[in-house]
Amino acid sequence: MNELLTPAEMTQADALAIAGGVSGYHLMQRAGWAVARAARRLGPCRTLVLCGPGNNGGDGYAVARLLDGAGWPVRLAALAPPKPGTDAALVAAEWSGPTAPFTPAEAARADLVIDAVFGAGLARDVDGLVADTLAAARRILAIDTPSGVDGGTGAVRGRAAQAEITVTFFRRKPGHCLLPGRDLCGRIVLDDIGLPSAVLDQIQPQARANTPALWTLPVLPASTQKYARGYVSVLGSASMTGAAQLAAAAARHGGAGMVTIVAPGHAGRYSHVPAGLIVNDQPLDELLADKRRTTWVCGPGLGQDAARDALPKLLAAGRQVVADADALGAHAGHPEALRGAAVITPHEGEFAKLFGPSGTDRLGAARAAAKRVGTIVLLKGSDTVIAAPDGRAAINGTGTSALATAGAGDVLSGLVAALLAGGMPAWEAACAGAWLHGRAGELLGPGLVAEDLPVAIARAMRELRLE
Known part of the structure; x- marks a missing residue:
C-alpha cells in the first residue's frame, strides 16, 4: 500500500x-x-x-x-x-x-x-x-x-x-x-x-512512498566478474580530496566491482587511499575511450570550473552520470546543462540556485524540475523526494537527523552510481540509493560521520537480501 x-x-x-x-x-x-x-x-x-x-x-x-x-x-x-x-x-x-x-x-x-x-x-x-x-x-x-x-x-x-x-x-x-x-x-x-x-x-x-517494493537490487550469478558488477569512476581534484574518496567508498560498498578516482595531474594527493581503490591521473579524454567505464560521479569536491569542463564531455560520450555538488553549482540558473545526466542529487540550496526555491510544495517542485531537464531529480532532505520526467515521484521515509553531517551527500552520489553501474535503471537506482542511505543512517544512529556510512550501507543491503 x-x-x-x-x-x-x-x-x-x-x-x-x-x-x-x-x-x-x-x-x-x-x-x-x-x-x-x-x-x-x-x-x-x-x-x-x-x-x-x-x-x-x-x-x-x-x-x-x-x-x-x-x-x-x-x-x-x-x-x-x-x-x-x-x-x-x-x-x-x-x-x-x-x-x-x-x-x-x-x-x-x-x-x-x-x-x-x-x-x-x-x-x-x-x-x-x-x-x-x-x-x-x-x-x-x-x-x-x-x-x-x-x-x-x-x-x-x-x-x-x-x-x-x-x-x-x-x-x-x-x-x-x-x-x-x-x-x-x-x-x-x-x-x-x-x-x-x-x-x-x-x-x-503517480506518487509512492519509497520502499523496497518499488525496486529490486541487482542479483548477479556466481560467475560474475568484477567489470560485470559495474565500473564507477569518480572525478577528483587536488582540493577536497575527501569528497571523492567518500563517493568512491560508497560505490565500492554499494556493489560496484571496479572503482577509480580520476584526478588528472593530482594522483599524488590520493596517496593514502585504501588498497582496493585505484587512482588514475590520465586525461579524461583518454579514459573516456574505455567503454567499460560506464558510470561516473561528477561534482563532489571537484571545483566548479573543473565540473563545468568535465560534465559536457561525459554527457557527450554517452556515459551514465550522477551529477552532484560542484556539477550543480557550476550550472546555477542554467539547469538545462544537466540534461543527459542519469541522476542529479541537489540539496535544497543547490536546487534553489538551479530551479528556484521549492517553496511549500517540494513534490511539485521536484516533478517540475525533472520534467524541465529530462533527468531523475533526487531532492535531498529529511523528506527526500525522487522525481522522474514522466511524473512519477517517490517520497523517502528512511533516515535520521544524524545524516546532517558533512560528506553524507557524497556517499549518496557514490551509492547511486554503484546501483546504476550494476544495471538498475536510473529511477530505481535513485529510489534504492535514497532508501539504503537513510537506512544506513538509522543503523548507525547518533554520532555517525560520513566515513561510517559505506560499511553501514552494505549492512542495509544484506538486511534486504535476508528478508
Whole structure:
C-alpha cells in the first residue's frame, strides 16, 4: 500500500467506490470504527470530538457515537452543521449525546481531543477560533490529517496543532510523508475501510512512498566478474580530496566491482587511499575511450570550473552520470546543462540556485524540475523526494537527523552510481540509493560521520537480501 493519493485523487477514489455500489454512509461509519479503535487503545478518558461541516466532521460524529456506546465520557462540539442531505448529515443525526461549545476552554478541559474539523483537502488557512481551540488541546487524535496540514504538500496552511496519532483511510497522502506534515501527524494509522483497491487502476496515482517494493537490487550469478558488477569512476581534484574518496567508498560498498578516482595531474594527493581503490591521473579524454567505464560521479569536491569542463564531455560520450555538488553549482540558473545526466542529487540550496526555491510544495517542485531537464531529480532532505520526467515521484521515509553531517551527500552520489553501474535503471537506482542511505543512517544512529556510512550501507543491503 505504498501509493500516495492527493486529496483530489482520494475524492475520486471515494466517488468511484460509491459509483461501484459501496455506500458512502457505510464508508463513513467504517472510518468511525477505525478512529474509535485507535482511540480506545489510549484508554477511556474525557473526550471532546471537534467536528467540521464536511465529511471529516461526519467521521467525527460516527466516532463520538461509538465511543459513547463503549461507555466513554464523550462530548461533541460542532463548528457548523453538515450540509443537509449529505452522508455527514445522516451520521450527525444519529448523535444524541451531550454537546459542548466549540471553544479553547472546552478543549483544555478534555483529556483527549479528536480533531474532525478539516481533512486533507484543506481549502483555506486554519486560524482564529479553530486554531485557538486545537492549540488548547493537551492530546490530539486527528482524522485524516491534523487540521491545517495540507494533504497534498505537508505544508501548514495557517496554523496546525501537533497530533499524537493520525488515522487515515485507504491510502496515505503525500502530506503524511512530507515535512512538516509528517511530524505534525504523529503516529499514522492506516485503515482501508473497505474501499476496493481496483479504483487505483482508474486513478493511476503517480506518487509512492519509497520502499523496497518499488525496486529490486541487482542479483548477479556466481560467475560474475568484477567489470560485470559495474565500473564507477569518480572525478577528483587536488582540493577536497575527501569528497571523492567518500563517493568512491560508497560505490565500492554499494556493489560496484571496479572503482577509480580520476584526478588528472593530482594522483599524488590520493596517496593514502585504501588498497582496493585505484587512482588514475590520465586525461579524461583518454579514459573516456574505455567503454567499460560506464558510470561516473561528477561534482563532489571537484571545483566548479573543473565540473563545468568535465560534465559536457561525459554527457557527450554517452556515459551514465550522477551529477552532484560542484556539477550543480557550476550550472546555477542554467539547469538545462544537466540534461543527459542519469541522476542529479541537489540539496535544497543547490536546487534553489538551479530551479528556484521549492517553496511549500517540494513534490511539485521536484516533478517540475525533472520534467524541465529530462533527468531523475533526487531532492535531498529529511523528506527526500525522487522525481522522474514522466511524473512519477517517490517520497523517502528512511533516515535520521544524524545524516546532517558533512560528506553524507557524497556517499549518496557514490551509492547511486554503484546501483546504476550494476544495471538498475536510473529511477530505481535513485529510489534504492535514497532508501539504503537513510537506512544506513538509522543503523548507525547518533554520532555517525560520513566515513561510517559505506560499511553501514552494505549492512542495509544484506538486511534486504535476508528478508
